[in-house]
Every structure is written in C-alpha cells, then in structure tokens.
Amino acid sequence: MAAMRAAILEEHGEPLSIEDIDAPEPDPKGAVVEVEACGVCRSDWHGWQGDWGWLGLETQPGQILGHEPAGTVVAVGEDVTTVSEGDHVAVPFNLGDGTCPQCRRGFSNTCENVMPLGFVEPVQGAFAEELHVPFADHNLVSLPDGVSSVDMAGLGCRFMTSFHALAHRADVEAGDWVSVHGVGGVGLSAVHIADALGANVIAVDLDDGKLEKARELGAVETVNAGDAENVAAEVKAIADGGADVSMDALGIAATCQNSVKSLGTHGQHLQVGLTTQDEQGTIELPTDAMVMQEIEFIGSLGMPPTRYDEIFRLVATGKLRPADVVSETIGLEDVNDKLEAMTDYETEGIPVIDEF
Template sequence: MRAAVFEKFQGPITIQNIPDPTPKVDGVVVKVNATGLCRSDWHGWMGHDQDIVLPHVPGHELAGTIVEVGKDIKNFKIGDRVTIPFVAGCGTCGECKSGNQQVCDHQSQPGFTHHGSFAEFVALDYADTNLVKLPEDINDVTAATLGCRFITAFRAIVAQGKVSEGQHVAIHGCGGVGLSAIMIANALGAQVTAIDINNKTLALAKQLGAQSIVNATNNNVVEAIKDITKGGAQVSVDALGSEITCLNSIASLKKRGRHIQVGLMTGNHKHPNIPMDRVLADELEIIGSHGMQAHKYPEMLKMIVEGKLHPEKLIEKTITLEEATITLPNMNKFQNKGVLVVNSF
C-alpha cells in the first residue's frame, strides 16, 4: 500500500510502498477514506512521543470502511463504515472497566503506538471496544475531523468543563481543538471568548460562535478577559499547550472557576509555573482532558445529525497524501486557519 513514512524524527516524510497491515485477533483493517492532519501528528514527527518506533506512518484521525476482521471480532463486519477515538482502550484494565478507556493502562493509538492512517489501509486494535459506526448523514471527510480534536473538545467542554448556558468560557488557542471547543460551548448556550494571535483565525472563531475575540499579540490577555466577562471566566480551556496559554487560562478565571488543560504540554512546557496561591485562595479547579471514550460518541453524533454541531465548518480544505508530507512538518507555523483533511491516497 501507499503510505507517508518518516524514517527519523524531524526528517523527510516520503510516499513509500509498504506491506498492507493485518489485523490482530481482536482488531480490524480499515480502508482509509479520509484522515485529518492534526498538530499531534507534528508532535509525533518531532519526537515528542516515546511510543513511536521508526520508520513510522503518522495519522490518527480517520474514517473508513472495514476490509478485514480478526477472528475474535463480534460487533463489526466487513463493509461497515467506521471511525475510532485516537485512544483505543484495551477493554480489560481497571480504567476501561470503569468506562474510562481514554486513559487506558494499555492503550493503542494508531499513528503513535503503531502505523497510522496516512496510508491506504490502517490496522485498528481492540476493535469491539473502540470502533464507532458512522451515521449515513455524516460523510467521511467530516467524520475524519472527529477522532482527536473534536472529541477532545467535546469531552473537555461537556464532561470536564461542565459548561452550561450563560457561563463565560474562554478558549486559548484557535486551532482544531480550540475552534471545536468554541462551536460546542456556543451550542450549549455559553458566552465564548476566543484568544489567538492570528486575526484570520479569530475571524473564523467568530463565525463558529465566539461572541468576543482577543488577539494575544496586541492585548494583555488576562485583563482583556476579565474586562469582557466582568470578573473572569467560569471555564477556561488551554487548547494550544504552552506555558503562556496555560498561565493565562488559569489567571483569567473568576473565583471557583475551572481550567481545562487540553493542549499537549511538551518539551520545555511540560512543567509550567502555575499560580497555586490563586488556585488555593479562589478554589480554582485544574482539570486535564484526554480524548473521549467510544461509548460516549452517541450524544455528540446525535447533535451533529440534528444540526446542533457542524464540524464540517472547521474544514479549510482537503489535500492529497503527497501534500500532507509537506504540510505536516510545517504545522508549528500555524499557517492554516482551519482543519486540513487528506482524502486522496
């Protein structure tokens, strides 16, 4: 099969012909119809993920059709159109048994623990636990935006942030996760403030439901948010993952507010300075959010089918697999204002 491969971290990504994958007894092989280009793929290419073994095929947001099933598969068959969360839980560890597959002790992640979806075919493990059948009303390109950024934002806003109508929500960083979070919080009736450094991205954020925007280059972010919200946000999300956005998010909360950390904290940002004096005195909550379980998809898919959420509006354009080899290494330049999806292999 054709696949995008890198043989060293931060090295060239090339199109190669490599062997087709085969399913494990509890897995499937999926023909990839579309796959999203995500900043997490950039982190993997940079070498920030210790699970990756070289040479490697990236890609973890996908939609496709099952073409082969392992002998122990019971709930899916060849021809089913499916997607999967980027964390596939084993189904048997303590976390999985408690319903928290997103923090599985033995998780499988296509594009990280094994070859991913920047290819014609991808193997997916623990399929009965993690695959999600796609409604006919959601096409492959739209479905390919769901498996990382959109589900991560959905769980961060709904389950972890507990956002409700009328609350003030601040979203720091308007990449795929941030834009998704804006759309979801707006659909729940929240008053959303979007923060970014790119005016074009902020304009898109307004189109997706942000009532107010702040350009972090030209403004004191904390003061601006406190002014807009008359004292601070009830929920604030760091959707980028940097020491600055994390600090701004926490510092812009009102008393008893919630900070949700969604953006990956890597390299020198792993251990940021946090104002624990404010966390203590104002009873702030600091909450991590890591993906979403497959069994939680129905609520989100129902909102999409009913027209309450429009993930397709996040898509800037579709690209080829060849174009992805050039675009992926440059994702840290933030040149795109929306999500890119590969749909030509």
Template sequence: MKAAVFYGPHQPLRIEEREIPRPGPGEILVKVAACGVCHSDLEYIELGVPTFKKPPVVLGHEPSGVVEEVGPGVTEFAPGARVILSAVTGCGQCLWCRSGRENICGQMIMLGNSIDGAYAEFVKVSARMAFALPEDVPLREGCIIADAISTPFHAVKSRARVQAGDLVAVIGCGGVGLNAVQIATALGAHVIAIDLVEQKLQWARELGAAETINAGQTDVPKKVRDLTGGGVDIALEVIGNPETLRQAYGCLRPGGRLCVVGYYPGDFSLAASRLMMRELEIVGSCGCPPQEYPRIIRMVADGQIKVKPLVTHYFSLEEVDKAFEVMKKGYSIRSVLVIDEKV
C-alpha cells in the same frame, strides 16, 4: 498498499509500498477514506517528540473509512460498514478502563504512535476503536471527529463541565480550540475566543464566539475580567504553553475552573494562595473515552457540531508534507488527506 512512513525527526515522511495487514481475533481492517492531519504528528517530525513504537511507524490517528475485512470474533461490524476510528483506546481490563476512563489507561494504545496509523490505504485496528458513521456524515470531513472534535468535546462537556449560561474563555484557536468554541456555544455558553492570529479569531466568530480577544494587543486576563465583570466561570487552555496557562488561570472568577487541554512537557507555576482563597479548580483533559463517541456523532449528524467548515484544505497521501507546511504557516483549521478519491 501505499503508506506515509515516519523514520525519525527532521525527515520528510516516505511514501512506501507495504503489505496490506490482515486482521486477527477482535480486529478489523479498514480501507481508509480520509485522515485528518494533526499538530501532534508535526511534533514527532519537527520537535522529536518520541513515538511509543520505534520508527519506522505509519503516522495518522484521525481516520474515516469503510470496513474491508473482519477478524475472528468480530460481530459488531461487517465489510462495507462506514466507520471512524478513535485516536486512542485502553487495555479494557484495568481499573480505569472498567470505570469508563479508557482515555487515561496506563497501557493506552495510540493509533499512529504505538501502532501503525492511517496515513495509509488500509489500517488494522481493534474493533473496539471503531464507531459507526451515519450516511449523512461525509467521510472526507467526518474523519476529524476522531480527534479534533472528540478531544474538545470531552474537555468541554465532561472535564470543564460547561453548562448553558456559563462564561467560557478558550485560549488557542487552532483546530481543537475552534471546536471547543463551537461545542461550548452549542451547549449554551457565552464564549470568548483568544488567539494571536486575526484569521483564527474570525473563524472563532463564525463558529459562535460571542467575543474575541487578540492576545498580542492587550493584557488578556485584565481584558477578560473587564468584559465579564470579574472573570469567566471556565477557561480552557488549548495550546500547552506556560504563559497561556498563566493567562487562563488569571481569567477565572472566584469559584472558576481551569481545564488544561494543551500538552506541555515541562513544569509551570501558579499562585497557590489564589487557588485556595478563591476556591479555584484545575482539571486536565486527555483524549476522549469511547462511551462519548456516539453522542458526538449524533450531534454532528444533527448539525449541532459542524465538520465541513473546519476542513479548509485537502491533500492526497503523496502530498502529506505539503499539508504540514500549510499547518506550520497557520493557513488551515484542519487539513485532510483524501486517501480514497472515490469518497
């Protein structure tokens, strides 16, 4: 099979021929149809963010496909089943996994990081990572459910606890941020989308944002407070930057909640007195636990969450480096590698 293999930072991925893996007990082999191209993969290449599996490693954690073969003990899937694969899974045995929070398991398995991923014609995974995809959800675009939609869904619904009528600010309108906009809107919130790029703000409006703010042209917290009469109930920071984290914190009204979705490896400081005096909350959000995927897939199938408008560019496996270039230039919401041209 062909695979795009990561050998280390500041190197292009290499397209190589590899043996097709065989599924062991509890595992399935999936013929990959498509795989979303995520910014975290670019961080391995450009910034040297380490992978748990020492390179060489096949990247790609946002796939859809068709089950090719099942290993011993697998009864929930059969060859021919259409599936998406979750980006992460837990050990299934620890306290967090047993309480339904596999996404924060200390022994988390990350597709395309701790195990070989789906920038390949086939991928082998635990059957626990697979979720059935209805026929009316296309494989080409449905792949982005695996991360670009599931991650903001968990953030918006479970961690930020957005409800109908809430005032919500989303800071950062990349793929995850734009999906946070459309998911919060679908739940009945009044959403303010914030970014530096006018094209991204236009996309946010098309996905339901009631207001948009260009962060390069104004004082963001002041503008948000002016628009809302005192601040938002919930702010989601989807970038991972100390300045935007402070901006998000400054957008909150008394009793408000900051949900940190963007990854930032360093430290940042906030005014603790404001946290205490205004009874603010700060919560983190990481990935998505498995029990939330069926509802997400139903919302996509019912048209409450859109996938097709989110995929702006399509590339072949051999064009993976072109996909990263498009991402770096900010031309795409989400690019997808179409690995099986028949889908």
C-alpha cells in the same frame, strides 16, 4: 500480500517518506479499515518533531503517523463479533483493550494499556490507505448513515477531545463565559461546541484570520494575544470578572498561564493541549491565586468511544457541525507541507487527507 501507500517517519523533523508497503491483515480481535479520510493534527506535528519523550511516547523512525481516520472496514479477525466488513467507522486515537479496570468503568480513553494510534509501533497510523485497529469490537465507532468520512475525520481527535472536555469534564452551563486560548483545530472545535452548549465564548489567539473563523463558529468576543497588553485582564473585563471555564487548547506556557489567570473565582481550567520541547510537560502556575480563588485545574484526554453517540445526536439536529471546522482537503503527498506549516502555526482549522 497486497501493497498500499503510506507516509512514514524516517527522521524527526524531516519529510515523511511516501512509500509502497505491505497492507495490514487483521489479528483475531482486530479489523482492517480502508482509510477514506484522515485529519492532519498538531499531535502529528509533535510526533514528527520527536516530542513527548517525557511521557514515554517519543515516536520512533519507521512509524506511520496519522490518528484521525474515518473509513470502511475491509477485513475482520475471526474473534470479532460486532464489527463487519462494510461498516463505516471512525477510529479514536486513544485505543483501549476493553478489559482493564478503566475500560470496564467506561473510561477507555484512559485505558491502563492505552495504545495511542500512530505514535507507537504496535498501532501504525492512518497516513496510509489502510490501517489495523486492535480490539475492534471495543474501539471502532460506527458512523451514522449519510455522513461523509471527510466530515467525520476530525472526530477522531480534536472535535471529540473538545467535546469530552467541555461536556463531561467541566461544568459548562448556559450563559457561562468560556475562554479558549489557541484556536487551531482543537480550539475552533471548542469554540463551536461551547457555543452549542449555550456558553458565551471568548476566543484568544495571535492570528486575526483564526479569530475571524472563531467568530463564524460562535465566539462572541475575541482577543488578539499579540496586541493585548494583558490577555487575562482583557478576558476578565469581557467576562465581568473572569471566565467560568477556560481551555488551553495549545499546550505552551503562555496559553496555559493566560487561561488560568483568565478565570474568575471558582473557575475551571481545562488542559487539553500537550506541551512541546520548551516545556517538556511542566509549566509554572500561580498556585497561591488558584488556592485563594478555589480554581480547579482539570486535565482532559480524548473521549470514550461509548459516548460518541452524544455528538452524533447533536450533529443529526445541526447543533454541531464538525464539517465547519474542516479547512481543506489534501492528498497524502501534501502532508509534509502541512506539518511544516504547523511549525509556525500557519494552518487554520482541520486539514483532511482524502486522496491516498
């Protein structure tokens, strides 16, 4: 059996171990993808920290992390019919079985038997030279000709998550005010996408460098949450009474609460960020004000792979540029430095591994 390099979780919060292990082989309905690029995401940080036990998703030692891959199919199972060796593909992070009621209705991102890539033992992740993708016909997304794996790596999680939230879950219209709280990888993607959808975007963060990047990607106004006496009040002043749509792109109590409080009457809050050990899945909200203003609280998870073509059409015309959110390319041996940096929110945009 062939060998490959992989970054493996040994203990929560401790450096991943870079090892040579056996490469995967496809099961009858699966495919093996040679990973050409994989983003390093804050969700990987959550898995590395041992978060999400309250969701039944505490990553266990021995797991290969990594859930934003793009690459080339190198082997397919005997029952695979629409995927072939040599296909250039992206791999969604929330893998479905293709057969449950949610998948049959087109909502495979909320599959009843969802397998979060790189977080549970049956689906080892993409911080590796190769990975196995179950139910390949259903889960693999063919990439358009001419795009690079590095440019497409972020589509696996942050970019398409923001797109699904803004384009499918919320009612973003041209001229709407959209505030984005936390402009890391998913937040910067949201800024760029909301701008492409015709919204006026307000970016909120503690880091002036990230806020400057948000302006480059389309934000018309920024708020430094560390300098602001009242973040919600500043957003409301800019947005003439309140944002129409607001996103918590981080998942801590402060960003979630500021996002909700930033909204005007009939506003929509998008919860994209998942919480940390501090919140453990529960955040206090101003429910009476939400009732009085008829505010909607909307959860949004990933994106069904059947709708990726919507992004690809916008990429083809230059209206969306996922590559602009990629901040740097790194080697597999650098992944521990990036995870450490995320502890203090020191990464900007999307770092992508392209050397394994």
